[in-house]
Amino acid sequence: MKVSVVIPAYNHEKFIGPAIDSVLGQSYQDFELIIVDDGSTDNTAGVIKGYDDSRIRYFYQDNQDAFNTINRGMGLAGGDYIAILNSDDIYSLDRLQRLLDVQQETGAQCLFSDVIPISDSGEEFTDPNFGWNIWHQKNRAFFKKSGDIYTAFLKGNFMVTTSNLFMTRAAAEKVGKFCSLRYLHDYDFIFRMMLAFPDKVHYVADEKLLYYRIHDGNTLGEAAILGREQDQQVIRKYMLARIPEEFRAYVDAGADRLVELEQELQEVRLSVAGGTEPSVKDCGIRFLSALKYKIGKKLQS
Structure with missing residues (x-):
């Protein structure tokens, strides 16, 4: 061997x-x-x-x-x-x-x-x-x-x-x-x-x-x-690879929005002292909850 x-x-x-x-x-x-x-x-x-x-x-x-x-x-x-x-x-x-x-x-x-x-x-x-x-x-x-x-x-x-x-x-x-x-x-x-x-x-x-x-x-x-940019590409690609085709649009759109929200929240926190904007984690939890609900409804239909 x-x-x-x-x-x-x-x-x-x-x-x-x-x-x-x-x-x-x-x-x-x-x-x-x-x-x-x-x-x-x-x-x-x-x-x-x-x-x-x-x-x-x-x-x-x-x-x-x-x-x-x-x-x-x-x-x-x-x-x-x-x-x-x-x-x-x-x-x-x-x-x-x-x-x-x-x-x-x-x-x-x-x-x-x-x-x-x-x-x-x-x-x-x-x-x-x-x-x-x-x-x-x-x-x-x-x-x-x-x-x-x-x-x-x-x-x-x-x-x-x-x-x-x-x-x-x-x-x-x-x-x-x-x-x-x-x-x-x-x-x-x-x-x-x-x-x-x-x-x-x-x-x-x-x-x-x-x-x-x-x-x-x-x-x-x-x-x-560059390493972190490539990290984003790899995770997105192989996250979608394990999602059934009919659900990939949900995950793809939601992932895009989460990235945008992170950028927006960073800008808001810089400009608003003591702001109470929702965190990226909170947004992620809401997105995943909505996604699970949609998938559950889809599987039941």
Whole structure:
């Protein structure tokens, strides 16, 4: 049961070594490691070429962005299973074995685990009040409460990163290539996987099998704005994908209005001190209540 591990690498001379080491040191050793260098201009290539292991296959290309790099690596994969590891993240040394075990037990086509956030220097972010930890635990709590993985993903991407993906080759081929969303191609991909394989996407929620690197300042600037805009697009698309065709117009129109209301309320609060305008949450509750009533009437007719 060979596993193909795909590393898309770009300007990570500081981190690519630990990433490679975490694959070579796996307790499960039947793998190939495909590294696609996306036009790095630092010493990333030099670090990679310093390894002497027949399981490593190195490819260089002009810069084409992460999703194209991953797609190329997956196209070169020859294993029964495909795993992805970004060049700044790190696998736990039992990750492949544990995910293979769970896959054999459950028949899942795609699996991902919980993660450990680390800094540029490798220090774990253990403070529960750290912003990323608050966000991640909120998403995990919603997953446990909802009991439905698709619903939970609409609330937030608790898979966190492309590095967390482990899938059968058959599933990867059916779902197809990663889309061209620069920041959320992993989020789009997992929704497509859930649609293609209902009840066959498994969250190993109680095991932290991946170290996810959070870089200084990576939540600031234009990337944060574009990322959230893409987030809106993905959530709308895959929320509607699970709604029966005859009800999609209700949800689409209501979602548009909720976004408009949020913008309007921000403007009102800036101009009216101590205003008592209804909150976005209140508006959302009213919209959902009306939607449930309409759907109920429709189903009764």
